[in-house]
Amino acid sequence: MFKNLLLAIDGSDHSQRAGQKAIELAILEGKGKVEILYVVDGSKSKSDVLQYGDSDSASRKRKKMIAPYEDMMTKASVDFTTTILHGSNGAAESIIDHANNGNYDALVIGSRGLSGVQTMVLGSVSHKVMKHVKAPVLMVK
Amino acid sequence: MIAAYIVFCVFYHTCYNAFVLVGSSFLRRSSFLMKSFTKERGARVNYVEKLKKDWLGNVRGDVLAGIVVALALIPEAIAFSIIAGVDPMVGLYAAFCIAVVIAFIGGRPGMISGATGAMALLMITLVAEHGLEYLLAATILTGIIQLLFGIFKLSSFMKFVPRSVMIGFVNALAILIFTSQLQHFVGETWLMYSLVALTLAIIYILPRFTKAVPSTLVAIIVVTAMAIFMNLGVRTVGDMGALTQALPIFALPNIPVSFETLMIILPYSITLAIVGLLESLLTASIVDDMTDTESDKNKESRGQGIANMITGCFGGMAGCAMIGQSVINVKSGGNGRLSSLVAGVFLMFLIIVLGGVVVQIPMAALAGVMIMVSIGTFDWSSLRNIHKLPRTDAIVMVVTVGTVVYTHDLAIGVLTGVVLSAIFFAWKVSKVRVEKSLNAKGDIRTYEIHGQLFFASVTDFLDQINYDEDIHKVILDISDAHLWDDSAIGAIDKMEHKFEQRNIKMELKGMNKESTDLMDKIGGLSKASGH
Structure with missing residues (x-):
């Protein structure tokens, strides 16, 4: 049933918990695989480059941010891969495209991300994902 | 004329490539080894392949993104001209020339360059005191300085500009773009205010429903249509200056060639060159990050220089890479050289065909777009993270912003920020x-x-x-x-x-x-x- 899982993360506490649930789901059936997905959208690129100096340093910081999730998977001995998507037109759209183009049994995502202000202005990523992803979505509070 | 441009640019590009190829093959031939011949052929094949990939690797995405960017560029180029105090054509010619030239010789495919707010803000005094011809001369000189900067590979000097200063630079730029719009509100009626509000509402709310058309364009069309059909009688672009529906023509600036002239334009050219490169290289890094590829920063410096030199000769104002437009371009699927070329050519085409309509765009719509640009330019995450930064970095950031807002000069702000960072650094490491x-x-x-x-x-x-x-x-x-x-x-x-x-x-x-x-x-x- 839940063999092929997609875990969309953004480094928030919510997505940390989503990571744990993804592991539980993967273990439930035994031998489930998890793909960790992190989306760097346009405005994220801008603020990251400004904050960390250049693209290389920004990439390093992102790898550091993803490392705890990978550790979590390794500790639970769950098979995983990591995907970082760049340059997209909004995080939600990228997650939706990626989820709908791949063959996933479920998408696991945190209920709320890092950007509170953005949520008010543009509508939340999780909300859009819930609406448009075809696979079952597990939203973790 | 467009053909002439393209021919020129292709000519330059070919000469440059031929030079590189001849140079490298000369070196290799001198080793008299068969192996080196095959290597050389390999290098040439790789080069041609890279050229092909840069231009034709993503035709559909590049053309579509180029069109979107051209539509978004028009109001900005006009608004930046008005900020600088020149006719809208000066900014539009700049956007056209720079976008086209950079498409061929820039170092960062997928990046969009044109007339920018940062540069326009630096020209205000020069234009007010000496006029357009001096601005064109300053633009050419800016290009020469930037070209030298690139030839001597000085882009590594950018490392002396700390990150907190760059954040301050971007935030100060956003504040200046915003305050530059306030003059349009002086003595205006509620009608103007509500048109600005309507523009902003469309810009921010439309993307919730569709992202197929750029929301700024829809906002401008709706507001302009309202102004025309309801006969609102608000101030329009036409009231701010003339818009000629013609291609730019080659003409050297009409100024006395003397030492005094040089002394007038040199200070402006130096600050324009520095600010232009600063923003261009920052934008290049952002596009690097968005496309997850690398780019040649020295080649970009040379390209910016040549683009400004050519722009100055064709009646355009100095420009540089545009953060907002480059982000729009990549988001819309553009990542090759073609998108910048399409953006430039399509922009000129629209102006020639639709110039009569463009002059009827109400200033209220432009002011709304500029407010959106300033909101988009501001690095909001820096406000969220300011308490996490080391105290001295936060002070440098705030002082940089403060200096720019006070002096209205981005270069002075950057310099102050760099000096202050150096002092803080010396102070920190001087603890023995x-x-x-x-x-x-x-x-x-x-x-x-x-x-x-x-x-x-x-x-x-x-x-x-x-x-x-x-x-x-x-x-x-x-x-x-x-x-x-x-x-x-x-x-x-x-x-x-x-x-x-x-x-x-x-x-x-x-x-x-x-x-x-x-x-x-x-x-x-x-x-x-x-x-």
């Missing part, structure tokens, strides 16, 4: 720790120095030395210290001298190689000169 210990007999004093010894830290360090102890030997352990300059050597000389006067021997311990070399170079001199 001295550990003292006595031997069992109590006649040998050891000073262990930890830290950097240089002009700013020597006084602090010397204050901690006690010359009047009853001992017969002093050991100065500098294995955890580094001597940086003449002042550091001087301080050690001075110590030795003072201890000598009191008949105390001084011994240096644990010099690293660099410090020894410096000591040999300078220390020997200062002793020989009898100090």
Whole structure:
């Protein structure tokens, strides 16, 4: 049933918990695989480059941010891969495209991300994902 | 005319490539090895393939993104011209020339360059005091400076601009773009205010429903249509200056060629060159990150220089890379050289065809777009993270913003920020720790120095030395210290001298190689000169 899982993360506490649930789901059936997905959208690129100096340093910081999730998977001995998507037109759209183009049994995502202000202005990523992803979505509070 | 441009650019590009190829093959041929011939052919094939990929790797995405960017560029180019105090055509010509030239010779495919707010803000005084012709001359000179900057590979100097200064730069730019719009509100009626509000509402709310059309374009069309059909009688672009529906023509600026002229434009050109490169290289890094590829920053500097030189000759104002437009371009699927070319050519095409409509765009719509640009330029995450930053970085950021807002000059702000960061840095590393210990007999004093010894830290360090102890030997352990300059050597000389006067021997311990070399170079001199 839940063999092929997609875990969309953004480094928030919510997505940390989503990571744990993804592991539980993967273990439930035994031998489930998890793909960790992190989306760097346009405005994220801008603020990251400004904050960390250049693209290389920004990439390093992102790898550091993803490392705890990978550790979590390794500790639970769950098979995983990591995907970082760049340059997209909004995080939600990228997650939706990626989820709908791949063959996933479920998408696991945190209920709320890092950007509170953005949520008010543009509508939340999780909300859009819930609406448009075809696979079952597990939203973790 | 467009054809002429393209021919010129292709010509330049081919010459440049031929030069590189001939140069490299000459070097390789001199080795007289068959192996090198195959290698050379491989290099040429790779080069052609790279060229093909840069131009034709993503035709559909590039053309669509180019069209979107052209539509978004028009209101910005007009608004930036108005900020600078010149006719809208000056900004539109700049956007056209720069976008087309950069498509061929830029170092960062997928990046969009044109007339920008940062540059426009620096030109206001020059235009007001000396007029358009001097601005065009300054633009050409800016290009020459930037070209030299690229030829001498000075993009690495950008590392002297700390990140907190760059954040300050971007935020100050956003604030200036916003405040530059306030003049359009003076003495206006509620009608103008509500049109601005409507523009902003469309810009921010439309993307919730569709992202197929750029929301700024829809906002401008709706507001312009309302102004025309309801006969609102608000101020329009046409009231701010003339818009000629013609291609730019080549003409050197009509100015007296003299030393005085140079002295007038040089200060402007230098600041324009610095600010232009700063924003261009920052944008290049952002596009690097968005596309997860690398780019040649020195080639980009050269490209920006040549683009500005050509723009100045065709009646356009100096420009640079545009953060917002480049982000729009990549988001819309553009990542090759073609998108910049399409953006430039399509923009000119629209102006020639639709110039009559463009002059009827109400200023309210443009002001709304500019407010959106300033909101988009501001780095909001820096406000969220400001309490996490080291205190000194936060101060540098705020001071940079404050200086720019006060002086209206981005270059002065950047310079102030860099100097302030340097002072903070010197202050931080100038803290030298001295550990003292006595031997069992109590006649040998050891000073262990930890830290950097240089002009700013020597006084602090010397204050901690006690010359009047009853001992017969002093050991100065500098294995955890580094001597940086003449002042550091001087301080050690001075110590030795003072201890000598009191008949105390001084011994240096644990010099690293660099410090020894410096000591040999300078220390020997200062002793020989009898100090």
